[in-house]
Amino acid sequence: MQQLIRNRELVEADRWRLVADEESLPGTGDLILPLDRYLEERAASDDRGSGRRGLLVDGTVPAEDIAPLLPELDLVAIRFPSFADGRGYSLARQLRLNHRYTGELRAVGNVLRDQLAYMERVGFDSYLLEEGRDPRDALQAFREFSGYYQNAPLEQLPRIQRRARRKAA
């Protein structure tokens, strides 16, 4: 069974539901649609139910292509086909920094413990772990480092600069 972590906590009941390509669209609920399907439904009708809207993309999708959709989205899920495929990190950062996306950013696919802290630092806040992984063990990943050289999403300056300026002051 898959396990969800959001904001460094286990989530027992996730309200989001991924709609498979061939599946008919449920009338209600918080739905995550793959990009092509999302664009299809969006073009077909203004009435897309009462639930929140989520989008599933691969790391290969250019950020500009989904930027126009961001204001209407509550969740963007980026799929990692393999944990070694790092494109999703750049896409996440582009969405957060260049396009100022503030909704939930979820990592899905081959999501494993040893990449979680990297993902958090580019702006992901939820992670759908692969089946068979111990989510409690995975939570340890966020505690392995107490600081980094680069700025975290919420910090203003990376360490090089914070230190230099403290000394200069």
Next chain:
Amino acid sequence: MYDYDSHDRRLVNERVAQFRDQTRRYLAGELSEDEFRPLRLMNGLYIQRHAPMLRVSIPYGLLSSSQLRMLASIARRYDRGYGHFTTRQNIQFNWPALERVPDILADLAQVDMHAMQTSGNCIRNVTSDHLAGIAPDEIEDPRPYCELIRQWATLHPEFSYLPRKFKIAVSGARRDRAATQVHDIGLQLVRNEQGELGMQVLVGGGLGRTPIIGEVIRDFLPVRHLLSYLEAILRVYNLLGRRDNKYKARIKILVRAMGKEQFAARVEREWSSLRDRPELTLAQDDIEHMKRFFRPATRAETVNSAPLDAALAADPGFARWYRHNTVEHRQPGYRAVFVSLKAPGVPPGDMTAEQMEHVADLSDAYSGGELRVSHTQNLLLADVRTDHLERLWRELRASGLATPNIGTLTDMICCPGLDFCALANAGSIDVAQAINQEFDDLDYLYDLGELRVNMSGCMNACGHHHMAHIGILGVDKKGQEFYQLTLGGSSANDAAVGDRLGPAVPKQDVSAAMRTLIETFVELREGEEGFLDTYRRVGLEPFKERLYATTD
């Protein structure tokens, strides 16, 4: 050199703890082979032919005497009493046990060292000029920028799962000693007409199966934008670099496919959203703060030149070593001294624990307790008073580290080859030794002038054979070790990829083939002309004719 503070130290210690836990989970079966592989590689650990190989980072080749002593101690306690210095200014241990690697890392952390990002598809150890800070032709010391890049790249969240490895080199001098044109990114410090400091940015150079000379995508990048511009290049590469074929995954292939202009335009576009971000902009304070770590010692006293002059006159052996193994220092009365790791009969770049300890002591006594590793796999004592040189020479000679062959044919760059490396097709160390024996007459070598000979045991080109005046590449022909020769390569300002001479020669003929090539050169050279100049003047044909006529 850069001095760790409590934050740097904590990060390295936390990395050790993380890797210890990753190793434990792997050994307990919680991490699969495939999952563990990138994790261990990002910490410098390969599984090799005989045993794991651990590559330890020596940032831009700078090392303190206490760090070298720790490397000696590790070589003795966890390995077989020696280490191998690499072309990326790092050191490799060939025989550690997997289970003990976390302990080695913990020992390294005690002297502010680590193995982070010495392998794997991430930003590798940044390399630089081994004469940084002392070279008379220097525009600006590259090391503060190297350290800024090192910190920026360490555990970078966005660029730790790149399509392939990524290497950055920085040169601050007019003469490029850092091979910036054959790196994924090469940075050359320059001043513009207003006297402002900036960088010329090259991308897409590289060796390996497809050697390519990098191209300039920006003539002048103000230094304050260094990190944001690197970030833009890396992002374009991370998003667009090929991931379907590892032999086409380096940035050089992407730059080729897109074309230089397209690639540069894409970088500029990405940069436009990054360039004014405060966290990626270096203020003058940030740069000054970093420069402080690399400021040369102020020395008021003048060094008496009489002892050196007397020693040079008295001892031809010393004079010979002085001429070949020491180089000019910016400050009068000082020289930089090469510690030759190319003694006959010793694998190029190898050093025993005893030698390391001796050199650590010598660096304390004569060179401010610091050392450098050159990309030609030698060490340097960079700040030696000329009136101390004779004593230093005697000490180095006692440890077999004063072979006066720097810059000559026997100062070969050489990968570990088939004897150690799981990738290699052919041996390289034994061939280097055969060549060393063939050319044992030093005076003859000196007459040849500067001659760069590099050897790789396979097409991955760790021995930089493409960039050598004479390159030697080991290939496998139906289970036999053969060697492909190339001529005319260079990694300096006039960078060029060597040309293939003809069919590969069998192992037992390599040193004879070298002899033929050298004799051909001697016949063809005009006056004191160097090998590369002769080659560029006469071309491949005369060498080819001579070699293959004699081996037919």
